[in-house]
Amino acid sequence: MLEALGIEHAYGGRAVLSVDALELERGTVTAVVGPNGSGKSTLLRILSFVERPRAGAILLEGGLVVGRRERLAARRRVTMVEQHPYLFPGDVRHNLLYALALHGVRGAVAAQRADAALERLQVAHLAQRPARDLSAGETQRVAIARALSLEPSVLLLDEPAGIIDRAATAQLYRVLDEERARGATLCFASHQLEDAYRWSDRLVALAEGRVSRVTPENLFRADVPGGSGAKTVRVGPLHVQVVTEKAGPATIAIPADEIVVSREPLHSSARNEFPGRVTRIGDDGRGGITLMVDVGVELAARITPRALDELGIGLGTEVVLAVKAMAVRVF
Amino acid sequence: MDFFADGLRRGVELILGGDAEVFDITLLSIRVALISTVLACGVGVPAGFMVGTTRFWGRRAAITVLNTMLAFPTVVVGVIVWGLLARRGLFGSAELLYTWWAIVIAEVVLAAPIAAALTAAAVQGIDPRVRRTALTLGASPLRAHLAVARAARFALFAAVVVAFGRVLAEVGAAMIVGGNIRHYSRTLTTAVALATSQGDFALAMALGLVLLALALTVNVLLQLFQGRGDA
Numbered sequence: 335m336l337e338a339l340g341i342e343h344a345y346g347g348r349a350v351l352s353v354d355a356l357e358l359e360r361g362t363v364t365a366v367v368g369p370n371g372s373g374k375s376t377l378l379r380i381l382s383f384v385e386r387p388r389a390g391a392i393l394l395e396g397g398l399v400v401g402r403r404e405r406l407a408a409r410r411r412v413t414m415v416e417q418h419p420y421l422f423p424g425d426v427r428h429n430l431l432y433a434l435a436l437h438g439v440r441g442a443v444a445a446q447r448a449d450a451a452l453e454r455l456q457v458a459h460l461a462q463r464p465a466r467d468l469s470a471g472e473t474q475r476v477a478i479a480r481a482l483s484l485e486p487s488v489l490l491l492d493e494p495a496g497i498i499d500r501a502a503t504a505q506l507y508r509v510l511d512e513e514r515a516r517g518a519t520l521c522f523a524s525h526q527l528e529d530a531y532r533w534s535d536r537l538v539a540l541a542e543g544r545v546s547r548v549t550p551e552n553l554f555r556a557d558v559p560g561g562s563g564a565k566t567v568r569v570g571p572l573h574v575q576v577v578t579e580k581a582g583p584a585t586i587a588i589p590a591d592e593i594v595v596s597r598e599p600l601h602s603s604a605r606n607e608f609p610g611r612v613t614r615i616g617d618d619g620r621g622g623i624t625l626m627v628d629v630g631v632e633l634a635a636r637i638t639p640r641a642l643d644e645l646g647i648g649l650g651t652e653v654v655l656a657v658k659a660m661a662v663r664v665f
Numbered sequence: 666m667d668f669f670a671d672g673l674r675r676g677v678e679l680i681l682g683g684d685a686e687v688f689d690i691t692l693l694s695i696r697v698a699l700i701s702t703v704l705a706c707g708v709g710v711p712a713g714f715m716v717g718t719t720r721f722w723g724r725r726a727a728i729t730v731l732n733t734m735l736a737f738p739t740v741v742v743g744v745i746v747w748g749l750l751a752r753r754g755l756f757g758s759a760e761l762l763y764t765w766w767a768i769v770i771a772e773v774v775l776a777a778p779i780a781a782a783l784t785a786a787a788v789q790g791i792d793p794r795v796r797r798t799a800l801t802l803g804a805s806p807l808r809a810h811l812a813v814a815r816a817a818r819f820a821l822f823a824a825v826v827v828a829f830g831r832v833l834a835e836v837g838a839a840m841i842v843g844g845n846i847r848h849y850s851r852t853l854t855t856a857v858a859l860a861t862s863q864g865d866f867a868l869a870m871a872l873g874l875v876l877l878a879l880a881l882t883v884n885v886l887l888q889l890f891q892g893r894g895d896a
Contacts, residue, residue, distance in 0.1 A: 384800045420798040
């Protein structure tokens, strides 16, 4: 649907983005993860045709978008909601009507679309409120409603759940799921790995402006007890067996490729066995499958499509994840 | 002190008595100032907008040139325009020298950089998300610029008012290119200079008071809009 090729971008001589190829497929949700300053926002701005990259091309439905007219036409199909969205002066409803008017939608149709979008984001009660009186979370939801009212083919969101509470986040992602079901292509940047795994079909990790091969998954902060050799570390409700010399606050990483997925508990050398339920099945973008399994915390496990078939795994299937204590990294 | 008070009293009498000379000069001054301001802003505001919002090669140099032009001595502008409009000058055939149009030309050269510099500063101060948001919502580049202009409207109005004030109070260039010809190219400032040198202190005082009243009006307007901009 939307494809970036050979994108290079720099601010004041400092390279901030270098992406060889990235495609957002129609009707899918892509999550872009990475630490602050990794280039997520810049990537979204370039994909939404707001910023021109120093080099490279963006294709919309296979067609190169270059000229002024093409860019304008593309911007009317691709929209973005910034991390800290801006609302124009005036009330909330005016903001949606203004956006709709830019798309040539006016009168009763515009009013109906604006109200429906506000309703979906559960901010209909704010319709008459001046935009400047809203809290940050309300502003974000109104901005998302404003974007949705335009019924975009591609919707890009920068940290959509950055400032709203967990309940509102779940509601938001449900709305985004509906958008996907409508056929829209979605992409969101997030530093919340859990959200990224849970709500996306595909994950793109950015590090220093480049698409990273290693996806930062199954990372947890934990306190490691003193002593040497095998230890038990608490990660939320889990007791994870690790082998490390390290003690004190640390990051625990359980590599998704090192997790063995089975339907029954195994008699094996793996010191860690976590029973859980599959909550999501997604393409890992490299020919494999990423399973999200709720074992008390969400863990990502990578398997082959064949293994998925043979084990007969579907959403909600009860599985057991096994991982050797030696495979758990502590740093 | 009697001389001063007497001059002031007779000046006020001239104004209140509806003196034709004072009225004539005031009208011409306002006409010249208004036309100059419209033309200067017509050039300066879009130019300032471009400098303030777009990144292009030589932008820093353009800002430096603009800021230098703010401090351009008015008599120098007068001499340059005089040279261009004089019979033997580049545009001599237009026969504009010593007409109020010549004053308009000189004032536009003086006021356009002011309008441009203040516009650039005004739009640079606007949240960059305004333009980006308009673009993401499907606005054309022109519509996105209008959204920025709307956000900066108070500061932009201030730019126009400051340009008007500059044009109204300018004397050097107006004297050189206008020639201070009665009923023809005599503005408030050039008339005050002439009346003073001729010893007609009452007339100079009357014209000075009118100029002061106009400058006060302009500044009150400016304060009013800047105050609203802060709100």
